[in-house]
Amino acid sequence: MPEQLSGAQALIRSLEHEGVEIIFGMPGGAILKAYDPIIESPIRHVLARHEQGAGHMASGYAHATGRVGVAMVTSGPAATNLLTALQDAYMDSVPMVAITGQVATTSIGNDAFQEAHTWGMSMPATKHNTLITSVEEIPDTVREAFHLASTGRKGPVLIDIPKDVLADTMTWHRPGEIKLPGYRPAVKGHVRQVKAALDLIETSQRPVLYIGGGVVAAGATAELKEFAERINAPMVTTLMARGAFPDSHPLNLGMPGMHGNYTATTALQRADLLITIGARFDDRITGDPKRFAPEAQVIHIDIDPAEIGKIRFADVPIVGDAKAVITQLLEQSEGRRPAPARLPWFEAIREWQTNYPLAYEQDPDGPIQQQYVIEELHRITGGDATIVAGVGQHQMWASQFWGFEEPRRWINSGGLGTMGYAIPAAIGAKVGTPDELVWAIDGDGCFQMTGTEMITAAVEHIPIKVALLNNESLGMVKQWQHLFYDGRLSETELHPHTPDFVKFAEACGGVGLRADRPEDVARVIEEAMAINDQPVLIEFRCDPEAMIFPMVPAGGSNDDIAMSREDFMSVEDPA
């Protein structure tokens, strides 16, 4: 007998068919119908405290697992709350499906209660979005959404469902074949271009593999290792690619860019060949693109043709999936001459590494330095943790000082730089990988945006750990005011003791700990490590004056990298 289902039941059934195990969200009028079948469904639902939180949870889940994260919220204000998380996921190519309730089809356009033009507002913030207008469309639309979110250049897809469509009934049918005549993501690269790439690599004296988040998305770590070793080229990993390649590998120079280390940034700048894989020449990396890597030819491998040539001309463009193309490169390089030793290039690199290391000093009697907390955390956990960062100085220090060895264990908001990302994303990551240790490294400013999700973590038994680096300020912005506005601080100082973060954590149902001085750091981390049934937050009272270096001023040239505040003053042109 054909089964009659309501639209709401068909929606949840469709999600089950996609293998969804968890939904992050919050109910409300327009989506209410869809919350009823959740009671019987094997899908777990995590009730967020704010829809932005639900969206970042889905994102954290997707980053940690590689699977599609799902958020479901109601219409109007809930949908607009979700928008930040959608744009965030769009910028970082995170696979997500968002489901929003909508007013009844008969009311659309009438300024009905809690009506927002979700479809229109989310259009430029998603890879694709659909307003369902009839119950029959549900199975196919859900299938299509998951397909789009998880293939090609991944990204968020939104489905807007009016409440009368959820109430309507249909004869259940499984989704049909996907019919998207205009959607044909590339996989393999062009054979001739692959050969051209190998020719360039062979003759290059100063190649650099410029590795981006696309390598993580493609799951190409193993292939990349073989390839890098075979062609004997040093590598830089963008903020989105930390962990795509082990930091401990001698070929990995670490992160380049505005706050990258000297060697990585300078190697890009001096290279004669950039082998760019799954990276998009972001302005945090290139500085002024006209003065970026002036002597380099470019091989650009990317799954999205629009990225190739968008910022930088590619001498050898290769459209394809990173894993597939690296595999082709490996196959076609069989039988070629072994890679040259490139001794002068590696010598120059070693010299930079020796002369310009990332450095800081922890005065045992002074305030806690954020770098010290990160290094102690790394030591005590043995580096075996997933790190989820907020946005600001603490994020940059985390990227610089944590040694990443595996992909999907560094989760942050790179493209949009969304403050408040860490706590909800850590919750999503922990739900997705419950056996992993998940540490959020957050700033005091960021935490105050989404810290209420600690309640979600506590009541849903999601034992994340939070290292709150309290520098009593919107540190990154304060640093710009110090450097570019003569130290005229305007609205960047936060109250040193308000809120009381320890009490806040406790009020949320978690454990709150505090480290006031350097000698407390290790002990308190050990204490937190012993708690595994509740969320724990440690407030580290850090140096409010510390600045993040190296730094390339925005829009400047990577030749003008400043290693310290003094250095900065000397490179800054007073004009």
Place this chain on the structure above:
Amino acid sequence: MKHVIAVLVENKPGVLARVSTMFARRGFNIHSLTVGPTEDPTLSRMTVVVDGPEMEQIVKQLYKLVHTVKVTEFEPGTAVEREIMLVRVKADPKRRGEILDAARVSEAKAVDVGASTITFEVVGPPERLADFLQLMATYGVVALAKSGRIALARDQKSTKKQLKSA
């Protein structure tokens, strides 16, 4: 420089909004945009005239829209291009004959004659419309309505075939 781009899109609700939102978001300037059905009911054809030095990024961004099936940029002279316009010209009875003579030369059709104006319909390649407008400027143009451009590649295979070979 103006470029003419033909975009075959799935005939789905909102597809025009998707294209125009993308143009706005990416900061591309549209000179004109027309959209209408094709011989295949599942597809619509948009003809976009764009101002800009370089079309590569625009074409790629159009392709990124899930409902875009095929994008073609016409090299100058490779397409049949048409526009239509309605233009109302001041015409006091004394000069009517003169104006109508001029119109005949430009293949403009008088479609409405009023007490002191004549409205012409002009169909043709964009240059013909421009020429006629210039001609009428001396008499005084009171109102003007212009379609966007439509274009088909010369000697083009049918849309269906193109889909397959894409």
